[in-house]
Amino acid sequence: MKQIKIMLPEEEIPKSWYNIQSDLPTPLDPPLNPATKEPIGPEALAPIFPMELIKQEVSQERWIHIPDEVREVYKIWRPSPLIRAVRLEKMLKTPAKIYYKWEGVSPPGSHKPNTAVAQAYYNMKEGVQRLATETGAGQWGSSLSFATMLFDMKCTVYMVKVSHEQKPYRHIMMATWGAECIASPSNKTKYGRSVLSKEPNNPGSLGIAISEAIEDAATHDDTKYSLGSVLSHVLLHQTVIGLEAKKQMEIAGDYPDIIYGCVGGGSNFSGLAFPFLADKLTGKKPELRAVGCEPKACPTLTKGIYAYDFGDTAEMTPLLKMYTLGHTYIPPPIHAGGLRYHGDAPLLCKLVKDGFIESVAYNQNEVFKAAHMFAKSEGIIIAPETAHAVKAVIDEALKCKQTKEEKVLLFNNSGHGLLDLAAWDGYLKNKLTDYEYPKELVKKAMEKIPKV
Ligand SMILES: *Cc1c(COP(=O)(O)O)cnc(C)c1O
Numbered sequence: 001m002k003q004i005k006i007m008l009p010e011e012e013i014p015k016s017w018y019n020i021q022s023d024l025p026t027p028l029d030p031p032l033n034p035a036t037k038e039p040i041g042p043e044a045l046a047p048i049f050p051m052e053l054i055k056q057e058v059s060q061e062r063w064i065h066i067p068d069e070v071r072e073v074y075k076i077w078r079p080s081p082l083i084r085a086v087r088l089e090k091m092l093k094t095p096a097k098i099y100y101k102w103e104g105v106s107p108p109g110s111h112k113p114n115t116a117v118a119q120a121y122y123n124m125k126e127g128v129q130r131l132a133t134e135t136g137a138g139q140w141g142s143s144l145s146f147a148t149m150l151f152d153m154k155c156t157v158y159m160v161k162v163s164h165e166q167k168p169y170r171h172i173m174m175a176t177w178g179a180e181c182i183a184s185p186s187n188k189t190k191y192g193r194s195v196l197s198k199e200p201n202n203p204g205s206l207g208i209a210i211s212e213a214i215e216d217a218a219t220h221d222d223t224k225y226s227l228g229s230v231l232s233h234v235l236l237h238q239t240v241i242g243l244e245a246k247k248q249m250e251i252a253g254d255y256p257d258i259i260y261g262c263v264g265g266g267s268n269f270s271g272l273a274f275p276f277l278a279d280k281l282t283g284k285k286p287e288l289r290a291v292g293c294e295p296k297a298c299p300t301l302t303k304g305i306y307a308y309d310f311g312d313t314a315e316m317t318p319l320l321k322m323y324t325l326g327h328t329y330i331p332p333p334i335h336a337g338g339l340r341y342h343g344d345a346p347l348l349c350k351l352v353k354d355g356f357i358e359s360v361a362y363n364q365n366e367v368f369k370a371a372h373m374f375a376k377s378e379g380i381i382i383a384p385e386t387a388h389a390v391k392a393v394i395d396e397a398l399k400c401k402q403t404k405e406e407k408v409l410l411f412n413n414s415g416h417g418l419l420d421l422a423a424w425d426g427y428l429k430n431k432l433t434d435y436e437y438p439k440e441l442v443k444k445a446m447e448k449i450p451k452v
Contacts, residue, residue: 004086006248008079013071014243017236020274020347022062023281028232028350031318032308037452040318048217048225052122056233064236066118073117073150077106078240082248083413087377089397096400097254098393100413101245101272102380108173110383110415111268112143112228115237119226120147130154130223132216134184134209137163137337138170139383139415140228145179155179156223158186158212161204163337169419184209191215191314205330206340207313214316229265230311230320230345238271241412246275249410256288256410258396262388263292263301263359264338266345269389272412273357280356292348292359293388295367297435298331300324300344301352301359303442308452309343319450322349326445332435334364335423336384342445360392363434367391368427371417383415384423 021028030039042054049057056064066074085098103111123131131148134157135141141157148155157179159171164183171181182188184204185195189212195202202208217225227234249255259276261269269292279285292301304323311317313327324343325331331340343349351357364384371387373394374380382390389411400407417424426432 006082016063018239018275029321050122050126053233079244091377092397094397094401095406096397097408099410102413104416108143115234116143116147118237120151124151128224131226132156132213133226134158134213142173145174145177149177157181158184158209189215210312211314229267235270238267241271242275254408257407258289260389260392260411262385263294266348268414290357293392294361296361297334299361302361322346325442328448329445338385370394381417383417386414
């Protein structure tokens with residue numbers, strides 16, 4: 001009988017994370033101080049991040065040890081399954097072999113706890129008692145709430161006010177795990193109060209929520225800030241996905257021709273792809289392809305420019321070298337909230353720039369259609385974000401049907417969509433809007449990119 005679900009025993013949870021910085025042909029451009037345009041040093045980040053994460057951010061070591069306490073927590077859901085999507089292959093009548101790494105088995109339901117747990121742990125070790133963060137739709141906020149609970153820490157999540165009102169289930173999860181979730185803009189911070197005094201009904205934005213969380217961390221000695229994507233240490237922690245998948249693909253007797261993942265800030269895609277891309281960077285698998293999949297409403301890799309820009313709308317972060325649509329760009333309200341970010345992880349962007357990674361962009365209706373085929377064949381109702389990767393995989397599998405090629409396709413199934421059923425409802429009732437690429441808005445936002 002064909003093996004469908006490839007599991008690894010607990011002792012196969014990786015003992016080190018893979019740091020792709022050690023294999024880059026040329027080093028990453030450093031983050032810059034927006035005032036001086038000089039590279040920022042570790043001391044500038046110390047008020048908001050613990051030392052260990054600041055070190056990991058710039059480390060050139062190839063392997064970084066995973067503490068036993070973190071591996072202990074990973075055991076709750078890791079190693080995650082690698083699944084051969086035989087029913088989808090049959091539905092498509094494709095000779096391609098489709099595999100996916102299933103990250104929806106974590107308690108919060110996505111890949112995000114892979115880094116949330118590590119970040120909570122290092123903060124706890126350095127005596128931090130509370131973490132502050134922002135969340136849009138609530139996936140990151142719920143993951144950090146879960147992680148801080150496990151290490152007896154407190155957690156404050158600033159959640160964009162419209163999402164807080166429209167999507168109650170994620171903040172109920174946060175409350176269940178003991179975190180405090182505050183609708184942003186709030187009167188808890190100076191910045192929040194300044195926004196509210198001018199505009200009491202401001203619906204909030206990710207930019208405002210980030211500013212509130214950073215201010216909270218910077219003004220409380222026992223509190224630090226935590227980010228769920230984009231930064232190099234976040235991508236590093238996510239490499240457990242690809243390291244496990246490499247062993248599982250070996251058991252399956254296959255090596256991927258093409259790897260896919262959806263890209264919001266770039267962490268789940270990079271987490272799966274980087275350990276395989278190590279083989280491409282070192283010349284062992286020059287043919288390997290990796291494709292980042294994004295929405296046409298926020299086409300950072302496919303339409304952005306490679307430049308230094310702020311990581312946030314409120315211009316509080318250092319300048320990061322990345323593909324960007326401009327930090328003032330506010331994407332249309334597509335249901336894949338986790339993909340509505342104006343930039344992308346600098347590490348991922350560099351690999352795109354250097355030609356090691358490709359990218360594609362889709363509209364939300366075609367993406368849901370693909371995810372619907374996946375639900376009707378494999379059974380899993382996936383997140384709207386993840387659906388972008390499935391669309392790319394199905395397109396390639398159908399191409400293989402024409403060319404009769406038996407390509408091996410692997411994608412990261414980053415999370416379930418069980419708290420996104422309102423979006424699914426909209427799709428099923430034919431009520432989703434496709435937003436064409438908003439050329440004029442992007443052009444306007446590009447004018448606000450800082451000159452470096
Ligand atoms: C947050 C999220 C994403 C996007 O974030 P990345 O950092 O690009 O991975 C994708 N899928 C799911 C399920 C998410 O929760």
